[in-house]
Amino acid sequence: TKIxxxxxxxxxxxxxxxxxxxxxQDNQSIGGLVGVTWDLTGVTFAEFGIGLVxxxxxxxxxxxxxxxxxxxxxxxxxxDLFTISSNLTRSTSESNTAGESGVxxxxxxxxxxxxxxxxxxxxxxxxxxVSTNQETKRxxxxxxxxxxxxxxxxxxxxxxxxxxxxxxxxxxxxENFKNFTxxxxxxxxx
Numbered sequence: 001t002k003i004x005x006x007x008x009x010x011x012x013x014x015x016x017x018x019x020x021x022x023x024x025q026d027n028q029s030i031g032g033l034v035g036v037t038w039d040l041t042g043v044t045f046a047e048f049g050i051g052l053v054x055x056x057x058x059x060x061x062x063x064x065x066x067x068x069x070x071x072x073x074x075x076x077x078x079x080d081l082f083t084i085s086s087n088l089t090r091s092t093s094e095s096n097t098a099g100e101s102g103v104x105x106x107x108x109x110x111x112x113x114x115x116x117x118x119x120x121x122x123x124x125x126x127x128x129x130v131s132t133n134q135e136t137k138r139x140x141x142x143x144x145x146x147x148x149x150x151x152x153x154x155x156x157x158x159x160x161x162x163x164x165x166x167x168x169x170x171x172x173x174x175e176n177f178k179n180f181t182x183x184x185x186x187x188x189x190x
Contacts, residue, residue, distance in 0.1 A: 001039070007032040008053055008069075012094070024058040027102070029092065033069060047073040055092050055102050055134075062101040065134055067092050083113040095133060097175075103131040103140075111146075119152040141169045160185045 014025040035049025049071045056064040072088040090106045107129030114122045124147045131140045144166035151159045164181045 002037045004035050004037065004049070005032060006035065006049060006051075008051075023061070026058040027055060027094075029053055029055045031066075031069065033071065035071070043077040045073075045075045047071070053092055057101050059101070061135075063134060065092075065104075067104055081115045084111075085113075086110045093131075097133075097138075100133050100138070101135055103133050105129055105131040107142075121150045121152070123148045123150070137171065138175075139171045140175065143167050156189050158187045160187070 008029065008031050010027075010029040012025070012027050017024060017026065019025050031051055031053030033049035033051035035047060037047045038045065040046055051069055052066055053069050054064065054066040067090075069091050070089070071091075073085065074087075075083065075085045077083050087109045088107070090104070092102050093105050095101060095103050107127060109125060109127035111123060111125030116122050124145075126145045127143070129142045131142070132138070144164055146162060146164045148160055148162035153159060160183075162181075162183045162185075164179075164183075166179045166181075168175065168177050168179075170176055
């Protein structure tokens with residue numbers, strides 16, 4: 001069992017001081033989490049953290065909320081080939097909509113990794129999140145499904161191919177969408 005303290009600080013300074021609605025965009029946050037990590041059974045690990053984060057904005061019309069943040073993680077290795085993980089998080093993040101400040105997001109995600117071969121890992125997962133804007137009554141529900149394969153070329157290089165399908169349902173008209181993505185990556189480590 002380990003106890004940890006995770007400080008958080010963020011400073012965002014935009015080249016363009018105002019967004020399309022004329023709102024000042026610069027903001028900053030400070031806070032932290034206190035948590036604990038447990039090795040439950042040697043093949044099952046759990047982690048939980050809780051704390052406060054205060055977000056302040058340059059725009060005087062935006063509130064400066066102090067939000068309760070938390071994170072929880074459970075990792076289970078039923079055998080040498082499978083890893084199953086589940087995450088639950090709540091945090092303050094940026095809004096990508098002009099005229100709106102940050103959003104409070106709560107999300108849950110699950111994934112499973114399978115070591116198909118010594119150097120090939122197949123992954124699948126799904127996630128769900130609810131994002132509530134701090135100024136308006138807008139709420140977005142996001143759901144996604146992912147699948148991927150990672151090839152470990154050697155100890156320094158790996159390649160991965162990922163597929164994703166996401167759906168957003170919003171309380172604001174015209175903000176719903178469906179999105180399908182394909183991504184390829186090559187990673188090198190020195």
